[in-house]
Amino acid sequence: MKKLLILGAGTGGTIMANKMRNLLERDEWDITIVDQHKTHYYQPGFLFMPFGYYTKHDVVKPKTNFLPFGVNVIFQGIERIDATSDSVHLKDGTLLHYDFLIIATGTRTAPEETPGLTGPLWHKNIFDFYTYEGAEALAGFFKTWKGRELVLNIADMPIKCPVAPLEFVMFADAFFTERGLRNDINITYVTPMSGAFTKPRASKVLGELLVQKNIKIIPDFYIEKVDNEKKAIVSYDEREIPFDCLISIPVHKGNPLIGRSGLGDEMDFVKADKYTLQQVEFPNVFVIGDAGNFPTSKAGSVVHFQADVLTENLMCAIENRPLTDKFDGHSNCYIETGFGKGALIDFNYDTEPLPGSFPFPGIGPFGLLKETRTNHYGKLMFRWIYWHILLKGKEMPIDSKMTMAGKKM
């Protein structure tokens, strides 16, 4: 029997297990997937939890519900990959061998990288919403909080879903407006980037939206530490911003196992070819999703588009053919803007988000880089699609390659 081993049963690992089990003969190929946790989180739902829009049941399901019959599932921590001998060591000492390996171990927040962040105020006045625990603690806090300084800080790039912090402050604006508290609360968006977003045209449009909503942007702020006594964040160039409630998007890193295995960069992201998704040194090792050092958004939509390319290229490698498919960096993100509206951006490695309509030119139904009600429903629909179509690796009516059709230059 030949062996395909998948590390991580989150979005990318689960999709690949489903796709490859459909393609590889059961009597020739053994497929094994390993993860340390039994629970699958719908991470985009973490954004909705602090405002009480989603609860536990919307975002938590058992991983095994989404893994296909005929795949071996091991719940165990992964210690180290030994790519020179095609093997993986698990925490309990188990040794697994593979012919082909897919790394899908994602990224994690590393609040410990910022001094003072996890100090006495952690989960009292300082919250993250990028973890289930953080989102839940914040939901409790917001129930009674009356103000005054609400500060959101992005510690560093890259982060998962780079629009989520923008959505958060726009949700906060709507949430506190509806509760009649908005006049008592200042919302400040503090970012290491030069503007609201990473790409110029989207940054301009989104930046203007924040201004309209009376949300203050402080750009080029690179956090050094949190001063718990003063309740302030401090930058490396010694600027201080006081807060009563700090929402932190901590530094993101790859899983430490990548560093232990010598396969990553200094942030433990796997060094991979951004087009073929192959690890740069080992041709039988492939990477999908947040775990890679790909210069595109770390997002579920990216994982979904990469899965098509990875499936194709993995089949090429298995059949000893040159890799034929290329990932173009395609990313597609719905952006909640509050009050039942949303925006949408669609872009890749070479083309920044542009205005227009999506997916059908001139028709939509979704509008690119503008606020509409339909876009908001798109985001809400995404949860259903995620659980029922995306994870199962089924076809979706959106091409994995970005298209210029419907976009206005």
Add this chain to the structure above:
Amino acid sequence: MAQKNFAGISVDVNDEGYMTNPSQWTKDIAREIAKEEGIELTEKHYSLLEFLRQKQAKGESLTIRSVGTSGFIDIKGFYQLFPGAPMKKAAKIAGIPKPASCV
């Protein structure tokens, strides 16, 4: 492709003023770009610029954090040399593309 004249030499730049061909870079050009950014270059600046150029040539990722943990300089020192937005300014003066880490 836009051109810009530094120290009597015409170099290729993008619309944000970043040089697009690192091989056209010289120390004199660096001094002039730095002046536009309000920075007077010292030997310390130059050795860091060389270090960044080498990292970039090897295809390594360039972020404030990766430079600050490289052992060459810490983040605080990086800020002192290139105040405000050190990675963006240093890349511009080192004649290398704007780091694509911001996605």
